[in-house]
Amino acid sequence: xxxxxxxxxxxxxxxxxTYVDARVVHKSRQDVQVKNGAVDVVASAHSxxxxxxxxxxxxxxxxxxxDMADAAVMETAQQAVEIARASARTMIRPVELSPVDAAxxxxxxxxxLDPFQVPIAEKIDLLLSCDAAMNVPGVAVRQGSVxxxxxxxxxxxxxxxxxxxxxxxxxxxxxxTAAAAGExxxxxxxxxxxxxxxxxxxELVEELALQDxxxxxxxxxxxxxxxxxxxxxxxxxxxxxxQLALQVHETCGHxxxxxxxxxxxxxxxxxxxxxxxxxxxxRYGSEVVNIVADATVPGALGSFGYxxxxxxxxxxxxxxxxxxxxxxxxxxxAPTLGRSSNGCMRADGWNRSPIIRMTNINLLPGGGGxxxxxxxxxxxxxxxxxxxxxxxxxxxxxxQFGCELAYRIQGGEIAGMVRNPSYQGNTPEFWGACDAVxxxxxxxxxGVPNCGKGEPMQVMEVGHGVAPARFRQVxxxxxx
Amino acid sequence: MEQExxxxxxxxxxxxxxxxxxxxxxxxxxxxxRFANNVLHQNMQEWSRRIDxxxxxxxxxxxxxxxxxxxxxxxxxxxxxTELARVAGEIPDFESFAEPQPIPxxxxxxxxxVIQCTPAQRGALVEEALDVARERSLAAAGALSxxxxxxxxxxxxxxxxxxxxTATHFHVVMQDEDSAGYASAEGxxxxxxxxxxxxxxxxxxxxxxxxxxxxKAEPLAVVLEPVAAAELLDMFSFGFNALLYQEQKSxxxxxxxxxxxxxxxxxTDDGLDPRTNVRPFDFEGLPRRRVELIKDGAIxxxxxxxYTAARAKPPTQSTGHATQPPGRWGPLPxxxxxxxxxxxxxxxxxxxxxxxxxxxxxxxxxxxxRKTILTGMTREGTFLIEQGQITGAVHNLxxxxxxxxxxxxxxxxxxxxxxxxxxxTPPLLIESFSFTSETEF
Numbered sequence: 049x050x051x052x053x054x055x056x057x058x059x060x061x062x063x064x065x066t067y068v069d070a071r072v073v074h075k076s077r078q079d080v081q082v083k084n085g086a087v088d089v090v091a092s093a094h095s096x097x098x099x100x101x102x103x104x105x106x107x108x109x110x111x112x113x114x115d116m117a118d119a120a121v122m123e124t125a126q127q128a129v130e131i132a133r134a135s136a137r138t139m140i141r142p143v144e145l146s147p148v149d150a151a152x153x154x155x156x157x158x159x160x161l162d163p164f165q166v167p168i169a170e171k172i173d174l175l176l177s178c179d180a181a182m183n184v185p186g187v188a189v190r191q192g193s194v195x196x197x198x199x200x201x202x203x204x205x206x207x208x209x210x211x212x213x214x215x216x217x218x219x220x221x222x223x224x225t226a227a228a229a230g231e232x233x234x235x236x237x238x239x240x241x242x243x244x245x246x247x248x249x250x251e252l253v254e255e256l257a258l259q260d261x262x263x264x265x266x267x268x269x270x271x272x273x274x275x276x277x278x279x280x281x282x283x284x285x286x287x288x289x290x291q292l293a294l295q296v297h298e299t300c301g302h303x304x305x306x307x308x309x310x311x312x313x314x315x316x317x318x319x320x321x322x323x324x325x326x327x328x329x330x331r332y333g334s335e336v337v338n339i340v341a342d343a344t345v346p347g348a349l350g351s352f353g354y355x356x357x358x359x360x361x362x363x364x365x366x367x368x369x370x371x372x373x374x375x376x377x378x379x380x381x382a383p384t385l386g387r388s389s390n391g392c393m394r395a396d397g398w399n400r401s402p403i404i405r406m407t408n409i410n411l412l413p414g415g416g417g418x419x420x421x422x423x424x425x426x427x428x429x430x431x432x433x434x435x436x437x438x439x440x441x442x443x444x445x446x447x448q449f450g451c452e453l454a455y456r457i458q459g460g461e462i463a464g465m466v467r468n469p470s471y472q473g474n475t476p477e478f479w480g481a482c483d484a485v486x487x488x489x490x491x492x493x494x495g496v497p498n499c500g501k502g503e504p505m506q507v508m509e510v511g512h513g514v515a516p517a518r519f520r521q522v523x524x525x526x527x528x
Numbered sequence: 529m530e531q532e533x534x535x536x537x538x539x540x541x542x543x544x545x546x547x548x549x550x551x552x553x554x555x556x557x558x559x560x561x562r563f564a565n566n567v568l569h570q571n572m573q574e575w576s577r578r579i580d581x582x583x584x585x586x587x588x589x590x591x592x593x594x595x596x597x598x599x600x601x602x603x604x605x606x607x608x609x610t611e612l613a614r615v616a617g618e619i620p621d622f623e624s625f626a627e628p629q630p631i632p633x634x635x636x637x638x639x640x641x642v643i644q645c646t647p648a649q650r651g652a653l654v655e656e657a658l659d660v661a662r663e664r665s666l667a668a669a670g671a672l673s674x675x676x677x678x679x680x681x682x683x684x685x686x687x688x689x690x691x692x693x694t695a696t697h698f699h700v701v702m703q704d705e706d707s708a709g710y711a712s713a714e715g716x717x718x719x720x721x722x723x724x725x726x727x728x729x730x731x732x733x734x735x736x737x738x739x740x741x742x743x744k745a746e747p748l749a750v751v752l753e754p755v756a757a758a759e760l761l762d763m764f765s766f767g768f769n770a771l772l773y774q775e776q777k778s779x780x781x782x783x784x785x786x787x788x789x790x791x792x793x794x795x796t797d798d799g800l801d802p803r804t805n806v807r808p809f810d811f812e813g814l815p816r817r818r819v820e821l822i823k824d825g826a827i828x829x830x831x832x833x834x835y836t837a838a839r840a841k842p843p844t845q846s847t848g849h850a851t852q853p854p855g856r857w858g859p860l861p862x863x864x865x866x867x868x869x870x871x872x873x874x875x876x877x878x879x880x881x882x883x884x885x886x887x888x889x890x891x892x893x894x895x896x897x898r899k900t901i902l903t904g905m906t907r908e909g910t911f912l913i914e915q916g917q918i919t920g921a922v923h924n925l926x927x928x929x930x931x932x933x934x935x936x937x938x939x940x941x942x943x944x945x946x947x948x949x950x951x952x953t954p955p956l957l958i959e960s961f962s963f964t965s966e967t968e969f
Contacts, residue, residue, distance in 0.1 A: 081856065087617035091591035091854045092608055097576065109647075110572040114595035127573055127647075134561075134651035135568040138658055168615040176617075188776045227776035232898040312564040314669035315701040315710075318890065318907075399574040439891045439926075441905040446926055446967045448903050450895050468896065472926075472965055503671045504560055504572075526964050527895040527903055527928045 052116055053204035056100045059125035061206060065102035065132065067145065068125070069205040071356060072098045072116070073398035080168060081193040082175035085183070088191075090168060097398035100128045106142025107135035110401040145379040146388040148359050150208035155353030159249025163196035163218040166250045174258065175222075181262025182224045186270035188232075192222040193242060194253060209358040217349060217509060219245030219497060220253045222262060226269040233272035233467060235452055237261040239290035240434045245495035245509065248347045268453060268465075275467040278454065280525035284429030285471055286422050286518045291435045291451055292411070293494035293512035299475040300332075300339055301409040301510065303444035304366050305392075305501075306375040308404075310384065317501050318442025321475065322372060327385070332372040333479030336414045339367035341376055342513075343391060343407035349495030350409075350511035352394075356402035359391035366409065370479075378404050396506035403502050408493060410513035414485030419516045422484055424460040430524060431455045431462070432469055437527075448472040450527055470527040478519060486515035529555070530678055530690045537682035540581070540602045546610055548584040549684045550625045551602075552811055552853060553577065556677025561650045564669035566658050568651060580811075580853040583609040584625060587618040591854040623838045626812040626846065628686040634800055634808035639717030642674050642694035650674065653723050657700050660727035666734055670700035672721065681813030689813040695805055696721050701908050702734040706969075707921060709733025710888045710908035712755060714947055716805070733887060733909040737921035743912065745925050745963040749883030749939075751876045751913065752956045756906075758948035759889045761795070761864060763902060764931050765950070768797075768821050768829065770836035771858025772897075779900045779932055783827040789935035792869060795822040797831060797861035799848065803945065803952040804863040809848060811855065816848040821861065822935075833859040866953040869941030876940050876957040878916040884925075884961075885911040885918055900932040905967075928964040937961075 049072040056070040074096045081089040097114035098121055109132025113124045175192040182190040196218045203211040221243015223236040238244045238256055246252050287295060303320040307313055322330065343361035345351050354360055357379050366374045375385065376392040381404065393402040416422055423431060437450035454469035455462045493513040500507055537551040555577040562570040579602050580593040590613030594605040654672055661668035678692040698721035699712035711729035713722045752760070772778035799807040799816025809815055812834055819829045833850035836859060837843065849859035877885060887909025895901040906924045913919070935958075942954035 079854075082617075086620055087588075088619070089591065089854045089856050090589070090612045090616035091593075092612060093592070094594040094605075094608075095578075096595055108569065108571060110570070112572070112574040112576075114576045114578075115597040117597065120597075124575075131571045131573060131647040134647035135571045137648075137651045138563065138566070138568045138655060140565075140567055168612065172617050225775070225777065227898075230782050230898065232777055232896075310565075311667070311669060311703075312562075312569050314564055314703065314708075315562075315671065315699060399576060401570055401572050403570075437893050437895045437903065439893045439903045439905070441924060441926070441967055442890045442907050443967075443969060445969075446905065446924075446965055448895075448926060448928070448965070470895065503562055503570075503673070504558060504574075523965075527901060 049202040050204055050210060052098060052121055053202055055118055055121050056098060056125040057204060057206050059122035060100060060102045060129055063126045063129040065104045065129050067103040067206055068100065069203065070098060070100045071398060072202040074200045075197065075397060077195065077197045078164060079193065079195045080171040080175065082172060082179050083191045084189060085179050087172055095397060098124065099395065099398045100125045101401055102128045102132050103143055104129050104132035105136035107132050107139050108143060109135055112399040143380055144383060146382045148379060148389065150205065151354065151358055152210045155213040157215045157247055159216045161250035163250045164198060177259045178222045178262045181259055182222065182266040184266035184270060186226045186228065187224045187266045188227040189225040192258065194220040203358055205358055211354050211358055213353050215247060215352060216249060217245055217247045218249055218252050219243055219495065220256055220258060222258050222265060224266040224269040226273055228273050231273050233269050235265040235269040236434050237265050239494060240436065240452060245497045246347050246349050247351055271465055272453060272467045275465040278466050278469040278525040282521045282523055284426050284518060284520050285522045285524065286426065286429060286431045286516055288433055288516045289492065290494045291432055292514040292517055293496065294435050294438060296409055296411050296512045296514060297496055298438060298440045299444060299447060300366065301406040304375050305404045306377045306381040309375065310381060316503050321443045321445050326372055328373050330372040331370055332367050332476055333370045334482050335370045336485050337367055337370045337479050337482055338412040340364065340410050340412060341366050341407050342410055345408050345493060345513065348408045348493040348511040349497065349509045350407040355391040355393045356395045357389065357393045359389045362390045364390045376404050376406065394508060396508055400506050403506065405508045406499065406510040408511035408513060411485060413488045413491040413515045416484035416486045419486055419490055422486060422516060422518050423457055426457045426460060426518065429457040430466060430469055431457055445475050448527060471522050471524045472526050473522055478522065481520045481522065482517055483520055485517040490515040530692060533678055533680040534682065534688060534690045536599065536602060537680045538688060540606045541682050541684050544583060544606050544610065546583040546585050546613060548625045550582045551682050552580040553680040554677060556675060558675045559650060560671055560673045561654050562671045563654050563658065566661050566668055568654055579605050581605050581609040582853050583613040585613040587620060587622050588613050588616040589619055589622060590616050621839055622835065625683045625685060626687055626814050626834050629815055631689050631809050631815050632800060634691065634806050635802040637693035637716060637806040639694045641718045642676050642696060645674050645718060656723045657727035660724065660731055661702060664731045666702045666704055666731055668700055668702055673697045681809065681811065683813065687813035689809045691808055693806060698723050698726055700727050700730045702730040704734045704738060706740060707734050707737030708908040709737055737909060740921040740923050743922045745966050747960045747962050749880045750958050750961040751880060751883065751885045753887050754946035754953050754955055755948050756886045756889050757953045757956045758951035759892055760931060761951050761953060762949055763892050764900060765861050765864055767900065768831055768861055769858045770830040770832045770840065773830055774836060774839055777897060779898055780827055780830060783932065785826060787826050788932050789822055789825040790938040791825040793822055793825050793935060793938055794867035796820050796865050797863050798865060799863045801863060801865055803865060803947055807863060810850040811852050812850040814846050814848040819847050831859045831861050862950045864951040866941065868943045868945055868954045870943055871940060872944065873942055873955050876942055876955055877913055877918060879940060879957060880913040881915060883913045885913055895928065900930055901928065902931050903928045923969055924967045925963040926965040927962055929962045934958050934961060
């Protein structure tokens with residue numbers, strides 16, 4: 049595949065490009081889904097092609113094709129140059145890239161158990177056993193799914209980089225939906241919106257033990273139909289697992305993308321309240337809040353060897369003892385800060401130009417002990433599980449989340465189930481109200497496989513390591 | 529090209545040894561020129577050809593898709609789908625792929641200026657918007673998108689449908705120190721993007737938006753510009769999906785046949801209406817039938833694909849709203865039209881004693897789909913209306929609203945509509961809309 053990529057480099061350089069990178073990408077996916085006791089979907093998808101990114105006359109151009117015949121590849125490279133020349137008409141100053149060592153490397157993400165080698169029948173049997181466990185009176189829809197992806201990528205740049213990377217990821221989840229008299233309630237395991245996903249093999253699915261949670265999930269969904277509605281007002285909340293991961297995603301991961309800050313996503317995804325003047329000065333959260341961007345966590349969904357500019361994966365500080373101290377950057381944007389890229393440029397396949405994306409944005413474990421300790425230390429609050437809805441403004445300040453289930457905490461003890469729990473807040477105030485993050489023993493990385501950004505839309509797989517955390521006096525119950 | 533794609537689909541379907549086979553070919557070019565800070569900063573073009581194949585063996589269905597450059601690539605996709613069908617479990621209530629039906633003649637859907645559009649032409653159009661920004665000392669951000677493509681569907685029962693179309697979209701945010709204004713336009717030709725006019729509208733909003741005031745979040749009357757109305761209606765329309773209805777997840781379960789909305793609200797889905805992105809058939813190759821979803825304020829219809837139609841009680845016919853295979857989310861309306869009312873946008877504003885004019889909505893999401901509770905933010909052009917006139921800009925607000933109830937509080941529908949995404953709608957005046965929190969910008 050390097051031959052095809054190098055063909056593109058040569059064609060673009062001959063047409064006048066001063067910098068070129070070419071990515072040949074082969075991506076495969078398999079989905080198995082079971083619903084209400086029967087197979088719903090057995091599907092596979094394969095996508096292959098080449099994307100060519102060039103700088104010419106100081107401006108960017110990108111072109112892509114799924115036809116990898118020599119003539120088509122060369123024509124595509126020439127198109128990229130023509131596009132760059134059109135971009136240059138509006139140029140104010142030429143693009144400058146921060147330096148990077150031109151790496152030559154191979155990075156293989158070995159899954160312990162290749163998920164593509166697990167027979168479809170075994171996957172169906174597993175999901176049908178979960179489905180049977182969820183077959184509880186009152187449940188209208190039982191659903192379970194497993195999916196796996198394999199991506200092979202050959203990256204070549206005119207600076208001499210030659211990188212081959214393989215990435216395998218596996219995901220799985222179950223959910224039960226109960227319905228009665230105008231009310232619908234859903235419970236999921238291990239996370240909502242499709243479950244957990246990681247850069248691991250079938251061993252992840254085995255560890256999740258989906259079938260052991262089927263009955264609980266279904267019983268909780270039915271119980272929620274008659275549970276007390278979420279109280280309204282201000283109270284302490286404890287966020288767990290995948291809900292806290294999404295909180296980090298929306299209120300920290302997106303606002304630290306430097307392209308947003310510099311305005312290049314202003315018309316679509318939005319901007320960021322973390323403007324350049326706030327770097328190393330804004331109190332983003334309380335002193336227990338420490339956040340890193342870490343693309344090197346083994347097995348995490350946002351991990352990789354090199355980004356799509358050939359910059360090696362890194363671990364960088366984002367929030368240190370509550371103070372905002374770092375952005376996610378690219379070769380073009382990092383010089384704005386007088387720094388080099390920290391390796392966050394990624395593209396959703398061969399047909400998209402890379403943009404700044406989250407890696408694994410991790411809330412580091414704190415000194416809060418175990419989840420049981422947080423509950424004991426809460427006089428009046430809500431313990432919330434699994435996301436149901438999310439929304440945040442285009443500067444990433446005003447947010448509102450809904451969860452599948454909450455338990456009321458009174459006097460340090462669980463006091464009853466709450467339906468339609470929701471909370472709302474303002475990002476720095478909310479993180480400023482964080483008074484405890486659980487310790488290492490509760491810390492886990494959650495995969496978010498559907499992060500959307502860019503035009504045309506790009507969907508990226510990212511990760512968030514979190515341990516349960518408590519937030520004091522948060523507004524709850526707006527959307528019940 | 530259309531004949532070549534149809535032959536490709538029919539060839540692989542006819543070669544397949546399964547009980548039934550279906551092929552969907554999507555071939556097209558997309559180009560997007562993105563600009564920000566008055567500079568083109570991302571500029572791309574892509575060509576792709578993708579085939580989705582479904583194969584039926586008994587009651588087992590295998591689905592495979594792939595990018596293809598030639599017939600051999602396409603044959604590999606068929607082989608994969610067949611391999612999966614052999615090991616897939618049975619879908620007890622799956623009957624058959626679609627039987628062929630006549631496809632009605634569609635209005636013209638291809639604009640030659642899109643087919644011929646070069647990167648330099650796109651750049652020149654974007655420069656028109658940048659000129660407006662520079663003249664007004666504003667910073668522009670946005671995108672110009674042009675697409676041309678062909679959708680082909682064939683199956684072993686005789687379905688053979690092919691349709692080519694073009695689409696264009698231009699949107700821009702004009703930004704000042706403490707304000708921003710949004711405007712957009714779309715259609716099938718470059719002329720439909722009306723770049724300079726759209727840029728001027730966005731710039732006017734940015735200028736009018738200076739020195740925004742803070743107002744308390746509370747129920748207020750709203751005038752929704754077509755963009756904002758379309759975003760809400762698009763999200764709301766998911767509830768007309770027959771699969772969600774059959775699974776008891778849709779609000780239609782609680783409202784079918786009931787007078788839930790204002791009596792003069794009519795919402796239809798019509799794939800042949802030239803005000804929308806014309807789609808004469810769906811991803812099963814069946815004609816998209818006109819469906820009245822809300823008739824004179826009553827919730828009156830659902831959209832079906834072959835699968836949901838067969839499961840309906842009593843069974844019914846597909847309305848031609850199947851989505852891309854494997855179609856796990858069920859059928860969706862994608863050509864929505866709100867029947868126009870009377871009066872201009874200014875007339876709607878004149879009817880408001882105190883309320884908000886909303887240009888655009890951000891991060892809309894369901895809080896509770898069955899109850900149609902939606903939350904989202906206003907964005908880039910939120911103005912206070914007092915005694916029938918816009919009196920200035922306000923900081924953005926969050927709303928949390930049971931949308932089916934809001935449709936019951938429509939006081940007026942404008943006479944002039946616009947297409948935005950899957951929806952053609954005039955502006956709407958809603959007597960009361962629940963705003964629940966505030967921002968400082």
